[in-house]
Amino acid sequence: MADFDHAFAALLGNEGGYSNNPADPGGETMWGVTARVARAHGYAGQMKDLPLSFGRAIAKAEYWDVIHGDDLPEEIAFQAFDAAYNGGxxxxxxxxxxxxxxxxxxxxxxxxxxxxxxxxxxVMRFDAYRLKYMKDLPTWPNFSRGWADRIANNLLRAAS
Structure with missing residues (x-):
């Protein structure tokens, strides 16, 4: 079965650090955690300063546990975790x-x-449904290249 720490480390490769893209409806993020979600978990500091350990705890509670990551095979868990984190x-x-x-x-x-x-x-069906959903989002024109690359990398990861 899947391991949260391994999945979280891989997820950071998709999410990176600080971002504040005005075209992103999620707004300001650090480690992929939006300011809204961080505040709901009691974080009151600047998003640029969100500790990785705080982001990790949020990721576990808000995204991993919801998809029952501990109960799923690794690659299925990662796909669902990444999608939960990315929205959908x-x-x-x-x-x-x-x-x-x-x-x-x-x-x-x-x-x-x-x-x-x-x-x-x-994994293949999951990512197909994910792409079908994403292409209908109003933000698709702004983020489609990055999202398609993200899912392609996830599929390559699953195939290795």
Whole structure:
């Protein structure tokens, strides 16, 4: 099964450090954590100064645990974790990829279906649903190259 620390280290390769792109509706971020999410977790400092350990704790609680990363095979967990972090509907995409009822609730039926399926097919289907969602976002013209590159790198990672 997947390891959070390994997935978080890989995720930082996609997220990087500080960003404040005016075209990004997420606004100011550090380690991929938005100011809104950091504030909701009690962080009151400048986003540029958000400690990595604080960002890591947020990532675990807000994104990894929601997709049940500890219960999934490594590459499936990473795809869902990266998608949760980047924004979207990773539980629904896992459900679609596993051909179960799409209700957005990660329960035992979803877990069993994902675990019973071919992991490569889950990853490919998951990323296809993710791309279909992203292309309809109003921010696609601004971020499509980066998002497509991110997903391509994730697929290459899964294939290695």
């Amino acid at each position: 509907h990773p539980v629904q995409w896992l459900q679609q990829a596993a051909s179960v009822t799409v209700d957005g609730n990660f329960g035992p039926v979803t877990l069993a279906a994902v675990l019973a399926a071919d992991p490569d097919k889950i």
